[in-house]
Amino acid sequence: MKAIFTRRTIIIFSTALLLAIISIVSINVMSSSGPVTGFANVVTRPVRELASTVARAFGSIFSAIYDYEAQVARNDELQRRVAELEANYREAHDLAEENAMLRALHDFRERYSGYESEMASLSSWNSDNWSSTFVINKGSSNSNIRRGMGVATEYGALIGQVFEVGATESTVITVLDTKFSAASFVGRRDSGGEEDSYVTVKGDYTYLRTGLLILDTINEDLIVRSGDSVVTSGYGGVFPPGLTVGTVEEVFRHAGGIGRFATVRPNLEFERLTTVFVITEFENPT
Amino acid sequence: MIKKKRTVLVGTILLHTLLILLVYMFQGAIFPFLRIGGLVPLMLPVAVTGIALYEGRDMGGICGIFAGVLCDISFNQPVGTFTVLLTLVGLGIGILSEMIILSSFVTYYIGCAAVLTVCAFVQMIPVIAQQNDIPSSILMSTAIGQTTYSLIVAFPIWFFVRALGKRRERLSPAARD
Numbered sequence: 001m002k003a004i005f006t007r008r009t010i011i012i013f014s015t016a017l018l019l020a021i022i023s024i025v026s027i028n029v030m031s032s033s034g035p036v037t038g039f040a041n042v043v044t045r046p047v048r049e050l051a052s053t054v055a056r057a058f059g060s061i062f063s064a065i066y067d068y069e070a071q072v073a074r075n076d077e078l079q080r081r082v083a084e085l086e087a088n089y090r091e092a093h094d095l096a097e098e099n100a101m102l103r104a105l106h107d108f109r110e111r112y113s114g115y116e117s118e119m120a121s122l123s124s125w126n127s128d129n130w131s132s133t134f135v136i137n138k139g140s141s142n143s144n145i146r147r148g149m150g151v152a153t154e155y156g157a158l159i160g161q162v163f164e165v166g167a168t169e170s171t172v173i174t175v176l177d178t179k180f181s182a183a184s185f186v187g188r189r190d191s192g193g194e195e196d197s198y199v200t201v202k203g204d205y206t207y208l209r210t211g212l213l214i215l216d217t218i219n220e221d222l223i224v225r226s227g228d229s230v231v232t233s234g235y236g237g238v239f240p241p242g243l244t245v246g247t248v249e250e251v252f253r254h255a256g257g258i259g260r261f262a263t264v265r266p267n268l269e270f271e272r273l274t275t276v277f278v279i280t281e282f283e284n285p286t
Numbered sequence: 287m288i289k290k291k292r293t294v295l296v297g298t299i300l301l302h303t304l305l306i307l308l309v310y311m312f313q314g315a316i317f318p319f320l321r322i323g324g325l326v327p328l329m330l331p332v333a334v335t336g337i338a339l340y341e342g343r344d345m346g347g348i349c350g351i352f353a354g355v356l357c358d359i360s361f362n363q364p365v366g367t368f369t370v371l372l373t374l375v376g377l378g379i380g381i382l383s384e385m386i387i388l389s390s391f392v393t394y395y396i397g398c399a400a401v402l403t404v405c406a407f408v409q410m411i412p413v414i415a416q417q418n419d420i421p422s423s424i425l426m427s428t429a430i431g432q433t434t435y436s437l438i439v440a441f442p443i444w445f446f447v448r449a450l451g452k453r454r455e456r457l458s459p460a461a462r463d
Contacts, residue, residue: 004385009377012347016354016373020366027364037365040355047307051315125318126362127326129432130409133362164364171362178416205413205420209324209428271319 038166041135045169048124115240115282117152118143122273123169132160132176132208136276139168143278150232150239150279157268158182158232158243159276172276175213175245175266177203183236184245186215186222187229197222198233201245207263211270212249215262224251224262240282294457298450302337302345305446306353309333312439314360325428327436330357331405332443334372335379335397340389340451343380350376371408375401389451391444398440402433 019036026034089095120136120143138145151159151172160174161182173179181202199222204214218224228248234241246264253260313329330353338346353376354369361368379397387393406429414420 004381006343008344009347009381012344012351013373013377016347016351016370019351019355020370023365023369034364036355037359040359040365044310044356044359047311048315051311055316055319124315124360124362126360127314127318128328128361128409129325129428130413131361135362178413205417206424211324 041166041169045123052124115279117277117279118145120145120170120276120278122276129209130205131178132174132203132270133163133171134174134273135169135171136278137169138278139166139170141167144280145170145278146280148238150243151276152243152279153268153273154275154277156243157266158239158245159268159270159273161238162278170278173203174270175201175203176208176211176270178205178208179203180213181216182239182245183233184215184230185233185241186224186248187231198235199230201230201264212263212265213246215248215264217254218251218260218262220260224248224260226250230264234282240279291458294454297457298341298345298454299348301450301453302341302349303352305337305450306330306333306349306356309443310353310356310360314356322435323431325431325435327439328357328402328405328432329436329439329443330354330360330368331372331375331401332398332436332440333447334376335401336394336440336443336447337450338376338379339383339387339394339397340447341380341454342384343377346376346380346383347373348376350374367408368405371405375404391448394444394447395437395440398437399433402436403429406432 023034023036026036118138120138123135123137126133136151140146145162145165147162147165149162151162153159158175160172160177161180162170163173163179164171175182181200184199184201186197186199199218200216201213202216204212207214215224215230226248230245230248232239232241232243232245244267246266249263249265251260251262309329309332313327317326317329334346334350334353337349341349350373351369354372355365357368357372358365379401383389383393387397410425410429414425
């Protein structure tokens with residue numbers, strides 16, 4: 001019978017351990033992913049980019065077939081919602097309310113417009129089921145991108161936040177990831193005071209697979225309804241104000257009945273993202 | 287004789303490298319666009335399990351390091367967790383296949399199920415650390431879904447690892463022992 005711990009077994013395991021230790025030390029000392037991860041990323045980049053190109057073409061064919069039943073269900077759902085909206089439309093009070101909300105949102109964006117951004121291409125998506133991240137082709141050596149910067153689409157929809165910056169690549173966590181949170185503004189001011197409309201929007205693992213994030217702990221005085229728009233407030237200085245986060249889908253009460261939260265559907269299709277904008281500078285309203 | 291052995295070894299390493307790269311391409315770049323129920327299958331741990339089962343601890347361990355680094359990259363995380371985990375998987379399954387278990391379809395599937403379950407629990411830890419109010423049913427459904435989906439894609443991978451194992455047996459029958 002062969003011995004369990006041969007010299008080669010120990011060498012192989014020590015190599016893996018060494019790579020992991022180098023990586024962990026790099027993260028803690030240099031605040032970057034380290035030389036091992038950096039080297040592996042650079043070496044595998046052509047393979048990933050080639051595969052992504054093939055995958056995109058393949059994915060669109062697959063989704064057309066796979067999504068057929070989902071499209072039928074979505075169509076039924078949309079028809080139901082159209083009926084609901086028509087009923088709402090007749091109510092003058094709601095119309096006025098809606099107008100006020102839109103005006104508030106518009107004012108909000110006008111007031112805090114203007115920020116500097118850096119364009120980047122999406123290299124690859126993460127392939128695990130426990131987080132929502134992707135890699136962009138800009139890093140510390142070829143851009144001004146720094147950890148914590150906001151990432152948005154060309155239409156001003158918030159995608160996420162730069163989580164880790166390598167030499168030539170950076171990892172971005174999306175708004176769905178559990179590590180994401182942002183100070184936001186719900187586009188409705190029924191309760192009077194503008195301050196009451198500020199909430200925190202964050203990623204929640206419970207809703208990750210359904211593509212939703214949540215409005216955490218909504219003030220009891222604040223009226224939040226399905227269809228309300230959520231935009232970044234700019235408070236906290238992490239994200240510029242006025243970026244669209246999404247639309248409120250449903251409002252729930254926390255287990256135990258204390259406090260409410262709402263699910264929010266982002267106003268973008270993550271699968272179709274190819275180019276993103278990293279916001280490198282913006283005017284802070286505070 | 288030595289030259290022939292070296293040629294066989296180089297060929298074996300090359301073919302396994304190609305297999306791991308192919309599996310990485312599918313896991314890291316193709317399947318994220320082909321999610322079923324929002325899930326992506328784990329293929330690299332499956333490939334390491336198969337290789338270790340048919341090739342033994344040395345090839346299993348080396349492929350474990352390689353696949354582990356690629357796995358960490360495909361999860362957009364620093365090299366570490368899966369590099370160590372898949373090396374241990376390669377060495378562990380390799381040792382078991384050399385000493386106790388047979389290299390067969392059934393043992394391959396049992397090994398894959400065990401390894402995928404361990405992987406799911408390892409992946410769960412940072413999520414729980416980040417957000418501690420996640421219902422356990424949500425975590426379990428992701429773990430079960432991921433394992434099941436991965437076991438489905440384990441089937442085609444078995445043909446490749448078995449073919450490579452047979453090739454090695456044909457060219458140098460005593461190489462594994």
